[in-house]
Amino acid sequence: MSTSLHRVVIVGGGFAGLNAAQKFKGAPVEVTLIDKRNFHLFQPLLYQVATGALSPANIAAPLRAVLKKQRNCRVLLGDVSGVDLPNKQVLIGEERIGFDSLIVAAGAGNFYFGHPEWEKHAPGLKTIEEATDIRRRVLTAFEAAERFSNPAARARLLTFVIVGGGPTGVEMAGAISELARHTLRQNFRNFDPTSARILLVEGNERVLPPFPEKLSTRATQVLWKMGVEVRTSSHVKDIQADHVLIERNGNVERIDTNTVMWAAGVRASPLGKLIADATGATLDRGGRVVVEPDLSIAGHPNLFVVGDLAAAKFPDGKPLPGVAPVAMQQGKYVANVIIRRLEGNTPAEPFRYWDKGSMATIGRNAAVVDLYWFRFSGWFAWMTWLFVHIMYLVHFQNRLLVLMQWFWNYVTRNRAARLITGEEAVRTLTGSPPNEVSATSDPPHAKTAASC
Amino acid sequence: MSTSLHRVVIVGGGFAGLNAAQKFKGAPVEVTLIDKRNFHLFQPLLYQVATGALSPANIAAPLRAVLKKQRNCRVLLGDVSGVDLPNKQVLIGEERIGFDSLIVAAGAGNFYFGHPEWEKHAPGLKTIEEATDIRRRVLTAFEAAERFSNPAARARLLTFVIVGGGPTGVEMAGAISELARHTLRQNFRNFDPTSARILLVEGNERVLPPFPEKLSTRATQVLWKMGVEVRTSSHVKDIQADHVLIERNGNVERIDTNTVMWAAGVRASPLGKLIADATGATLDRGGRVVVEPDLSIAGHPNLFVVGDLAAAKFPDGKPLPGVAPVAMQQGKYVANVIIRRLEGNTPAEPFRYWDKGSMATIGRNAAVVDLYWFRFSGWFAWMTWLFVHIMYLVHFQNRLLVLMQWFWNYVTRNRAARLITGEEAVRTLTGSPPNEVSATSDPPHAKTAASC
Numbered sequence: 070m071s072t073s074l075h076r077v078v079i080v081g082g083g084f085a086g087l088n089a090a091q092k093f094k095g096a097p098v099e100v101t102l103i104d105k106r107n108f109h110l111f112q113p114l115l116y117q118v119a120t121g122a123l124s125p126a127n128i129a130a131p132l133r134a135v136l137k138k139q140r141n142c143r144v145l146l147g148d149v150s151g152v153d154l155p156n157k158q159v160l161i162g163e164e165r166i167g168f169d170s171l172i173v174a175a176g177a178g179n180f181y182f183g184h185p186e187w188e189k190h191a192p193g194l195k196t197i198e199e200a201t202d203i204r205r206r207v208l209t210a211f212e213a214a215e216r217f218s219n220p221a222a223r224a225r226l227l228t229f230v231i232v233g234g235g236p237t238g239v240e241m242a243g244a245i246s247e248l249a250r251h252t253l254r255q256n257f258r259n260f261d262p263t264s265a266r267i268l269l270v271e272g273n274e275r276v277l278p279p280f281p282e283k284l285s286t287r288a289t290q291v292l293w294k295m296g297v298e299v300r301t302s303s304h305v306k307d308i309q310a311d312h313v314l315i316e317r318n319g320n321v322e323r324i325d326t327n328t329v330m331w332a333a334g335v336r337a338s339p340l341g342k343l344i345a346d347a348t349g350a351t352l353d354r355g356g357r358v359v360v361e362p363d364l365s366i367a368g369h370p371n372l373f374v375v376g377d378l379a380a381a382k383f384p385d386g387k388p389l390p391g392v393a394p395v396a397m398q399q400g401k402y403v404a405n406v407i408i409r410r411l412e413g414n415t416p417a418e419p420f421r422y423w424d425k426g427s428m429a430t431i432g433r434n435a436a437v438v439d440l441y442w443f444r445f446s447g448w449f450a451w452m453t454w455l456f457v458h459i460m461y462l463v464h465f466q467n468r469l470l471v472l473m474q475w476f477w478n479y480v481t482r483n484r485a486a487r488l489i490t491g492e493e494a495v496r497t498l499t500g501s502p503p504n505e506v507s508a509t510s511d512p513p514h515a516k517t518a519a520s521c
Numbered sequence: 522m523s524t525s526l527h528r529v530v531i532v533g534g535g536f537a538g539l540n541a542a543q544k545f546k547g548a549p550v551e552v553t554l555i556d557k558r559n560f561h562l563f564q565p566l567l568y569q570v571a572t573g574a575l576s577p578a579n580i581a582a583p584l585r586a587v588l589k590k591q592r593n594c595r596v597l598l599g600d601v602s603g604v605d606l607p608n609k610q611v612l613i614g615e616e617r618i619g620f621d622s623l624i625v626a627a628g629a630g631n632f633y634f635g636h637p638e639w640e641k642h643a644p645g646l647k648t649i650e651e652a653t654d655i656r657r658r659v660l661t662a663f664e665a666a667e668r669f670s671n672p673a674a675r676a677r678l679l680t681f682v683i684v685g686g687g688p689t690g691v692e693m694a695g696a697i698s699e700l701a702r703h704t705l706r707q708n709f710r711n712f713d714p715t716s717a718r719i720l721l722v723e724g725n726e727r728v729l730p731p732f733p734e735k736l737s738t739r740a741t742q743v744l745w746k747m748g749v750e751v752r753t754s755s756h757v758k759d760i761q762a763d764h765v766l767i768e769r770n771g772n773v774e775r776i777d778t779n780t781v782m783w784a785a786g787v788r789a790s791p792l793g794k795l796i797a798d799a800t801g802a803t804l805d806r807g808g809r810v811v812v813e814p815d816l817s818i819a820g821h822p823n824l825f826v827v828g829d830l831a832a833a834k835f836p837d838g839k840p841l842p843g844v845a846p847v848a849m850q851q852g853k854y855v856a857n858v859i860i861r862r863l864e865g866n867t868p869a870e871p872f873r874y875w876d877k878g879s880m881a882t883i884g885r886n887a888a889v890v891d892l893y894w895f896r897f898s899g900w901f902a903w904m905t906w907l908f909v910h911i912m913y914l915v916h917f918q919n920r921l922l923v924l925m926q927w928f929w930n931y932v933t934r935n936r937a938a939r940l941i942t943g944e945e946a947v948r949t950l951t952g953s954p955p956n957e958v959s960a961t962s963d964p965p966h967a968k969t970a971a972s973c
Contacts, residue, residue, distance in 0.1 A: 107664060107941045124576035126938035133708040134935055143710040146664040146941075164668065197942050208559060212598040216616065256585040258595040466929050466937050470922065477918050483586055485918050486578035489559045489598075490649050492944070 074099040074141075075411055077404075078159050078166055080149050080340065081174035082109050082132045084393045085376030087463075088400030089172050090142050091135075096408050100142040101166055103159065107131055107146055110197065111462055113393060114471075116237060118200040119330075120207070120244040121252070121487025122478055125197045127470050130463040149175070149340060154347050154369070170371045170407050173340060173358075174400065177377035177391060180336030180355070187308040191329035194237055203330055205489045207245065210328045211265075212489070215257045221325070227265040228326040230313050232305050233333030234271025235278070236429035239288055241330055242269040243432035246295040251482040267297045268324060270315055272333075274302045277429055277437065279390065284437040287446045291435045305333075335391060337378045344374065353380040353388070362419030364403050373406070375399035381420060393461070395422055430454045433479070526551040526593075527863055529856075530611050530620035532601050532792065534561050534584045536845045537828030538626035539915075540852030542594050543587075548860050552594040553618055555611065559583055559598055562649065563914055565845060566923075568689060570652040571782075572659070572696035573704070573939030574930055577649045579922050582915040601627070601792060606799050606821070622823045622859050625792060625810075626852065629829040629843060632788030632807070639760040643781035646689055650943075655782055657941045659697065662780045663717075664941070667709045673777070679717040680778040682765050684757050685785030686723025687730070688881035691740055693782055694721040695884035698747040703934040719749045720776060722767055724785075726754050729881055729889065731842065736889040739898045743887045757785075787843060789830045796826065805832040805840070814871030816855050825858075827851035833872065845913070847874055882906045885931070 075098045079086045082104035090102045108129040117123040132144045147161035152173075158165040179193030192199045192206070207229065214226040227249075231242045249265035256262065269276065269292065275285040276292070276299060289299050306314040312325045337356035345352050348366045351359040357380035358366065364379060366372045376396035381389045389395050399420060406417045426440035428450065436450040455475065462468045478484055527550045531538045534556035542554045560581040569575040584596045599613035604625075610617040631645030644651045644658070659681065666678040679701075683694045701717035708714065721728065721744065727737040728744070728751060741751050758766040764777045789808035797804050802818045803811040809832035810818065816831060818824045828848035833841045841847050851872060858869045878892035880902065888902040907927065914920045930936055 107660060107939075124578045124938075125942065126576045126940055129940050131937070131939050133705070134937070134939075137707050143667075145668060146661075147668065161668075197940070198944060209598075212559060215595075216597060216599065216613075253585070255589050464937060466926075466933075466935070469925065469929075473921065473925070474918070477921075481918075483918070485583070485586070485916060486576075487559075487583050487586075488578055488581050488649070490577065492650060 075407075076101070076167060076169045077172065077407060078103065078168035078170075079172045079174060080104075080159065081176055081338075081376065081378075082106070082144075083112075083174060083176050083376060084396035085176075085400040086172065086174035087132070087135065088397045089174065089375065089404045090400075091139070092401045092404030093141065093408070094139050096141065096404075097411065098141060098407070100139075101145060101168075102132065102136065102142060103145045103147055103149055103161065103166070104132060105146070105148045107133065107144075109135060109463055112195065114458060115194050115197070115200045116241045116244055118197065118486070119194060119203040119241065120248055121204055121484035122244070123471060123474055124486045125201065127467055127474065128462070129197065130467065135463055152343060152347055154372070168371075170373070172373045172375060172400075172403055173344060173378060174374075174376040174396070175338035175340040175378050177335040177337045177355075177357075179331055180334035181331070182334055184308070187305075187331070190308045190310055191232060191331040193331040194241070195335075201490060202493070204487065205491055205493060206328050207248070208487055208489050211249075211253060211257070211262060213327075215259050218259065223260060224266075225311060225325040226327055227260070227262075228268070228324060228328070229265065230268045230270060230324060230326050230329045232270050232308075232313075232329065232331050234269055234273065234276035234299070234301065235332060236427075238269055238271070238330075238332035239276055239292065239429050239431055241332055242267055242292060242297045243295060243430065243435070246292075246297055247432050247482075248484065248487075250296060252484045252487070254482075263296075265296075268300055268315075268326075269297050270300045270303050270305060272302070272304050276301065280427060280429070280437060280439050281444055284439055284444060284446060288429065288431055288437050291431045291446075295432055335377065341374070341378050344372070348372065355380075363406055363417060364399055364420050365406075373403045375403055381422075383422065389422055390427075392427070394425065398422060428454050428457065527859075528553070528619060528621045529624065529859060530555065530618055530622075531624045531626060532556075532611065533626035533628055533790075533828070533830075534558070534596075535564075535626060535628050535828060536848035537628075537852040538624065539584070539587065540849045541624050541626065541827065541856045542852075543591070544853045544856030545593065545860070546591050548593065548856075549863065550593060550859070552591075553597060553620075554584065554588065554594060555597045555599055555601055555613065555618070556584060557598070557600045559585070559596075561587060561915055564647065565688075566910060567646050567649070567652045568693045568696055570649065570938070571646060571655040571693065572700055573656055573936035574696070575923060575926055576938045577653065579919055579926070580914070581649065582919065587915055604792075604795060604799055606824070620823075622825070624825045624827060624852075624855055625796060625830060626826075626828040626848070627790035627792040627830050629787040629789045629807070629809075631783055632786035633783065634786055636760070639757075639783070642760045642762055643684060643783040645783040646693070647787075653942055654945070656939065657943055657945060658780050659700070660939055660941050663701075663705060663709070663714060665779075667711050670711065675712060676718075677763060677777040678779055679712070679714075680720070680776060680780070681717065682720045682722060682776060682778050682781045684722050684760075684765075684781065684783050686721055686725065686728035686751070686753065687784060688879075690721055690723070690782075690784035691728055691744065691881050691883055693784060694719055694744060694749045695747060695882065695887070698744075698749055699884050699934075700936065700939075702748060704936045704939070706934075715748075717748075720752055720767075720778075721749050722752045722755050722757060724754070724756050728753065732879060732881070732889060732891050733896055736891055736896060736898060740881065740883055740889050743883045743898075747884055787829065793826070793830050796824070800824065807832075815858055815869060816851055816872050817858075825855045827855055833874075835874065841874055842879075844879070846877065850874060880906050880909065 077100045079102045111128040114128045151160040181187045210226045250263045253262040277285045303317040358374045359380045377391040428438040430436040434448045436454040437446045438450040531554045563580040566580045603612040633639045662678045702715045705714040729737045755769040810826045811832045829843040880890040882888040886900045888906040889898045890902040
């Protein structure tokens with residue numbers, strides 16, 4: 070690298086940022102990819118980590134390994150704390166990284182609709198830490214149910230509430246049903262894990278709202294068959310350590326539960342606001358930065374926002390969804406815009422999302438696929454889902470490992486990665502019942518006789 | 522199960538406890554296995570998790586999955602807080618579990634030779650959390666070296682000290698050398714990871730002290746060839762966030778480092794003292810409980826201590842080593858003692874360890890194996906080591922996964938599981954340099970020009 074080359078800084082190594090970086094391969098630019106984490110995470114499979122089917126490393130690829138051979142790209146681990154536009158520098162704490170073009174792809178986090186206090190009771194599914202936290206909570210609930218024989222406490226421990234009926238919520242509900250009804254069968258001696266109650270709460274009148282109604286209906290049928298109570302047109306009013314309040318048509322129901330998962334709202338990274346403050350750009354309701362047709366910021370042709378952080382639109386004005394294909398295409402597109410400029414070519418056409426379709430899996434042999442020209446569900450949809458997800462994993466090794474574990478899980482119905490880990494796992498069991506239990510008022514019952 | 526059956530409680534699901542539980546398969550007893558964790562951990566491969574070669578789930582097997590089909594055994598997740606011998610009950614907090622025979626197999630933790638304050642700077646290798654903590658520290662040191670150009674800070678970041686030259690320390694040193702010299706090659710743009718300095722500190726006059734001298738010498742040669750500075754007859758005098766003090770023949774040397782790993786001392790679980798206080802049994806220097814030839818406690822024929830918690834001896838009076846084969850054989854032996862008693866058979870012969878040999882791996886194609894009648898090192902020893910470790914993994918799926926990843930790592934020299942994870946990983950990078958760096962007095966240098 071020589072400092073006379075055009076310097077591109079990319080903030081975020083998710084689908085958008087990584088695809089942008091890779092698109093620059095061989096181009097006469099100097100790329101710096103900055104991420105808080107040292108790996109690219111395949112978020113669509115995070116729910117499989119949360120339910121013990123896969124290990125975190127199976128769906129993560131170290132950024133340095135991915136970009137090792139791309140000599141015009143360096144990776145920096147760091148949390149971007151600001152952007153100095155006049156001096157064209159990105160700030161990581163005290164450190165300053167100069168750029169000629171900046172691509173911000175910082176993604177989105179969970180959003181609790183103005184109730185940040187719900188987060189501690191209802192983790193979302195955005196990071197590996199959140200996934201292993203959910204895994205710990207779900208598995209600890211079953212473990213506690215084995216130890217405590219009080220019927221009310223046990224019923225509460227065996228009630229799982231998933232908030233949000235989009236693809237993540239549906240996949241999560243299906244996976245917990247599999248866990249309870251198949252994986253954990255015969256694992257306990259004092260209760261039957263198939264008695265677990267799983268609720269999927271969706272504010273809309275049907276799950277998978279962006280899908281055609283027929284596929285939503287199909288998904289709902291499969292979920293009910295798997296024992297999932299699907300609660301549509303229902304809104305969460307409160308989340309506490311031992312219950313949630315769900316409102317439907319003005320009626321509020323209390324559901325006793327120790328385990329709530331959040332798959333409802335996302336909000337763009339705080340970097341969006343930083344960019345907006347510096348450039349005068351508009352933020353949409355989800356905190357996403359409104360961008361020009363070429364994904365740059367109005368008046369700042371060298372500053373691009375892509376992926377979940379960008380409020381880009383379909384030609385008809387509908388907002389683009391926050392999904393991996395949009396982010397990947399945007400990342401590549403923006404890299405291309407920059408390369409064309411450097412080559413003195415005519416400006417690129419406005420960004421246009423090539424929507425190949427959407428899909429969601431519900432469980433074993435069950436998925437829905439919408440290719441627009443063709444809609445289908447069932448086993449073939451499931452195979453399609455499996456194939457597409459395997460193919461988009463970044464590392465060939467991960468493809469093999471995931472394929473092998475899926476095959477194994479399919480045949481044995483086991484989920485070998487169901488480990489209760491983390492500091493919290495060690496703390497909760499040090500001399501006392503798990504804290505989800507002690508947070509309730511039921512005293513744990515002494516129990517000396519085995520009951521099977 | 523009926524409550525009239527003989528009730529066996531096993532505390533700890535490590536090698537000793539799990540083997541005891543499995544030996545009871547089909548026996549007319551009611552087994553309760555209690556562990557703090559929901560999985561059996563294959564500790565000998567933990568250093569591969571710490572160096573990004575394997576995922577935690579690859580070397581862990583959920584206890585419930587392992588014991589699912591053994592109908593006379595239940596598993597309880599809990600931390601045993603006491604034993605009520607007069608009432609024959611084990612205490613988990615408020616809960617009481619009755620027993621007729623008790624097998625305590627609670628293992629050992631790290632021991633810092635009277636310096637518990639060293640622990641926060643030098644994690645050991647006993648749990649998955651410690652392994653992922655070491656992984657985070659080692660990888661974060663390389664990441665920080667990429668960001669900070671100050672030569673002294675970078676040299677300190679790239680210095681790794683492993684305390685303890687037993688098998689774990691040797692394996693760890695070898696793995697970090699592989700990581701620095703092969704896996705991370707070409708991964709950085711601002712420094713050469715092969716410049717990393719790796720020190721292995723051993724108090725004895727040679728590494729792998731229990732092995733024959735020839736194999737120790739061979740291991741030392743291989744380590745030096747791999748770039749590991751082997752410091753024998755050396756003692757750690759102090760460990761701080763940014764340096765260690767090492768004493769040799771009265772001379773104290775200061776080594777600047779941010780990354781220290783502890784593989785030196787172990788101390789038996791505090792349950793040992795609890796047992797000793799209740800029974801009058803003696804503890805040895807490492808806190809291990811002195812046991813009778815049949816591994817019971819003198820005067821308490823129904824109370825057994827096995828594995829790393831037991832101070833058992835070879836017939837010549839030498840203490841048995843704290844290794845997996847001893848624990849496995851003791852677990853099975855004690856289960857057999859109990860079954861024989863219930864069957865009214867003559868008492869079992871005293872426990873005798875069948876020592877098949879010892880082995881340690883150093884790195885790619887290099888290991889030492891001591892079968893007593895045959896001693897060898899090099900490629901064939903390495904293959905032997907691989908084979909034995911694969912075979913002792915509890916789950917067939919894990920055997921396949923580990924084999925596949927080893928093959929892959931061997932061919933590509935990659936270590937795909939090198940993720941920086943955990944709450945600490947997120948905290949350290951929020952707006953400031955990693956805390957190992959900020960703990961030092963060197964200000965991070967602003968650096969805007971890429972240097973490769």
